[in-house]
Amino acid sequence: MSAGSKLLSALSAAALSSTVLAASTVTMGLVTLSEAEAAVVNRVEVRGNQRVDADTVRNLIEIKPGRNASDADVDAAVTKLFSTGLFSDVRARQQGGVLIVDVSENQIVGDVIFQGNNKIKNEQLAATVQTATRAPYNASTAQADVDAIKAAYVRIGRSDATVSVRTVAAEGNRVNVVFDINEGDRTGIESINFVGNNAYGDSRLKQVISLRESGLFSFLQRNDIYDEDRLRADEEALRRFYFNRGYADFRIVSSVAELDPNKNRYFVTITVDEGERYTYGAVNIDSTVPGIDAQALQSQLKTKPGETYSAEQVEDTLVNLTNAVANQGYAFAQVTPRGNRDFANNTISIDYVIDQGARAYVERIEIRGNTKTRDYVIRREFDVSEGDAFNQVLVQRAKKRLEALRFFKTVNVSTAPGSQPDRVVLVVQVDEQSTGEFSVGGGYTTGGENSGPVAEVGITERNFLGRGQFVKVSAGFGEDTRSYNLSFTEPYFLGRRLAAGFDLYRTENSSSTAYDIKRTGGSLRLAAPITEDLTAQVAYNYKEETFGDDRGVQVFGPNGLPVFVNGQPFFSTCGNTPSGPLYTLSPIINRAICDSPYSTSSISYALTYNTLDNQRDPRDGLFVQVGQEVAGLGGDAKFLRTTGRGSFFSLLSEEFDVIGQLSAGAGNVTALGDDLRVFDNFFKGQDIVRGFKYQGIGPRQFGVAIGGTNYANASAEVTFPLPLISRDLGFRGAAFADAGSLWGLDNVGNQLGIEGEDFSLRASAGVGLIWASPFGPLRVNYAAPLAKENYDKLQQFSFGFSSRF
Incomplete structure (x- = not known):
């Protein structure tokens, strides 16, 4: 091949190769472009x-x-x-x-309809479900609402309630959602059993927890409704009970509630491990902070060697020591208890160690879950605020205060990191509960101005408008009595821990005497805590009293029997004393009646020392109150009244729940200036010595009680559960002995026929039956007088409302 032919052949090959390459490139480009357009x-x-x-x-x-x-x-x-x-x-x-x-x-929900519900209102159920009017319908959400409604019925004690959901087509592509409800019967608690308890019997532990077995009055008290949250709270109550009685190793092994669908009843079983009971060993205070004198803090200790261990006493000691060192200027000092168990001797030695803690400040306090209670009501229970040194002991103290308010089902206080390493955020999570109560009570009271059948209707709100204020309105009715009361208390007056309030009342009575008694009055009061146990109170009081009625005063003869004229009781008007051997109830009483209406304007003040473990049903502690009332700041009355009373409670037997009580009281009233009006005297009877009538002891004129200027009394009582009767019924027995006297007169005028002016001791002994009824605490007493005077008026049987102190 010639050179020219070789060159031509090479150019042709190159051209062919270029053509193929170009064709290939175009093809690949077309593929890539097609895929891009598709995406x-x-x-x-x-x-x-x-x-x-x-x-x-x-x-x-x-x-x-x-x-x-x-x-x-x-x-x-x-x-x-x-x-x-x-x-x-x-x-x-x-x-x-x-x-x-x-x-x-999705179809739009037209109406949400609840059918078959009586125990829970439509508004409450509507707040429970997520399906809502004008929202898209979702079948999964509706089914979840079925479960939510069932849970709502479980919480009110109706575990066998059934709920179903269906839809009904409506116009405009809408659908009505219908929840069909069968509420079923109340689901009670058949039995509550404890396993592993040796120190305390089942009956005693049942008093510690809030759950109750179903009984005769469960439909009123509604404490036999099983709820898992209540069972968890009862577990904590049991722990506190044992920890405060020396059982530092106590633990809940298990707590199980089983529903028997055939009986529609729960069977609750709580298994516990009590452990050993401990006493305090050596108790010391050690400080690593220069300037803090540990010896000077010994008075702050609540824990003493040899006494039964109590977690509550340890907590109180921590608070006392924390406050004491903070008041000395050591805001960041931390007090930590270190316990050392001696298993051989069952003792716990405690060292309270005071160290200089890390500098941390409260950045802010966040309140969550309070749908009703205002934020400031919760914040004011904290002794720390934004910017203060963080102290865990004071935070826990605030938690206990919040729980004691009874505004919330649960209170949880946790911490979160702040914006800086030395900043802490306090998070307070609360779960609101009902604080309003509507009460209807009734009974039969023997003795006193309001003797006979009585009934009371009242409305109480402990957290009025979410402000933490207490309001109570009540009205009482008896056969011949009427009473009306209004009370209001602001527990933090002017932003301080001062309880300020007022009371208004009106009483009318015509049942116990031959003359009507009408009282209208009120008071303004202020109470300030001095310590955790000591409180000071001051009040201004005003009342107007009217004795007698338009008929005048009933006339009695020398034999003490009422005088009748033409078959009707004979009444005389003031200033028109009948002639002959007739007299009214008492010349002294008659004089006071004729002087009415009578007004009293006074200032009263008192100190109260209270260490009771439970204000409603005390088992341990001391209650002492002393006070004076000075009348004469206007009004007709002028006197100085001094009174004092005290009660000491002690649990004589923990296992058998036997409670001992010693009580004493005394009083004196002295005229300021003129003579003392008879109705300003003390009138005493069964309220200090049972077995005697109301106004049954003390000075009398022609057999009519005229009161006395002095009284003194003392009593001893033991209460105990009744054997063979379930404690859930609320019955307790009592045995008691009383002694006391009422004496002294400061009334000038007709002194004829007066007896009992001098001190004379009265005494009695008896038994009682106490019932914590749904209508309030009721009590029946039978007392036999052991020491009395001939002119006293006896009443061995009495029945009425009960008060422990």
Whole structure:
């Protein structure tokens, strides 16, 4: 081949190669371009929508025209549309550059209807469910609402309630949602059993917890409703009970509530491990902080060697020591108890170690869960506020105060990191509970101005308008009596821990004497805590009293019997004393009646020392109150009245729940200036010595009680559960002995026929039956007088409302 031919052949080959390469490149370019066009969305088309705007759907899926959309992007868009709850079905597909989104809209809920419910109101159920009017209907949500309604019925003690849901088509692609409810019967608690308890019997532990076995009055007290949260709270109550009685190793092994569907009753079993009982060993205070004298803090200790260990006493000691060192200027000092168990001798030695803690400040206090109670009502229970040094002991003390308010089912206080390493956020989580009470009580009272059948209707609100204020309105009715009362208390007056309030009352009585008694009055009061146990009170009081009625005063003869004229009781008017051997009830009483109406304006003050473990049903502690009332700041009365009373409670037998009580009281009233009006005397009887009538002891004129200027009394009592009777019924027995006297007169005028002016001791002994009824505490007493005077009026049997102190 010639050179020219070789060159031509090479050029041809190169050209062919270039052509093939170019063809190949074009082909590859066409493939790449086709795939890119298939992945880019040029337009989003929405189909099937009726109420939801197409642009709304486009905005929700976040796939914009002109951008690539992978299969994962499309799947994410479908998921997001489903999550809105607007659609029952969503499908998406690509056709060329068009993304087609097919939707089926959920129907809109027209009405939410509850049928068959009586025990829970529609408004309460509506707040329980998530299905709501004008919202999209969702079958899963509706089924969840069925479970929520069932749970609501479990909480009110109806565990066998059944709930179903159905839909009814309505106009405009709407649907009405109907919840059909069968409330069933009340689900009670058949039995509460304890396993592993040796130190205390089942009956004693049942008094510690709030759950109760179903009984005769359970439908009123409603404490036989099982609730898991209440069982958890009862577990904590049992722990506190044992920890405060020396059982530092106590633990709850298990607590199980089993529902018997045939009986519709729960069987509750609580298994415990009591452990050993401990006493205090050595108790010391050690300080690593220069300047703190540990020896000087010994007076703050509540724990003493040899006494039974109590977790509450340890907590109180921590608070005392923390406050003491803080008052000395050591705000960041931390007090930590370190216990050392001696298993051989069952003792716990405690060292309270005071260290310089880390500098941490409270950045803020966050309140959560309070739907009714105002934030400041919760904040004021804390002794720390924003900017103060953080102290865990004071925080726990605030938690106990919040729980004691009885505004909340649960109170939890936790901490969270603040904006700086030395800042702490306090988070207070509360769960509100009902604080209002409507009470209806009744009974039969023997003795006193209000003897006979009595009834009382009252409304009490402990957290008025969420401000923590106490309001009570009540009205009492008897056969010949009426009473009306209004009380209001602001526990934090002027932002300080001062309890200020007022009382208004009106009483009318015509049952116990031959003359009517009407009293109208009120008081303004203020109470300030001096220590945790000592409180000072001061009050201004005003009342007006009227004795007698339009008929005048009933006339009695020398034999003490009423005088009748023409078959009707004979009454005389003041200033018109009948002639002959006739006299009214008593010349001294008659004089006071004729002087009425009578007004009393006074200032009273008192000190109260209270260490009772329970204000309603004390088992341990001391209550002492002394006070004076000075009348004469206006009004007609002028006197100085001094009174004092005290009660000491002690649990004589923990296992058998036997409680001992010693009580004493005394009083004196002295005229300031003029003579003392008879109705300003003390009138005593069965209120200090049982077995005697109301006004049954003390000075008398012609057999009529005229009161005395002095009294003194003392009593001893033991109460105990009744054998063979369930404690859940609320019955207790009592045995008691009383002694006392009423004496002294400061009334000038007719002194004829007076007896009993001098001191004379009265005494009695008896038994009683106490019933913690749904209408209030009732009590029946039978007392036999052991020491009395001939002119005393006896009443061995009495029945009425009960008060422990």
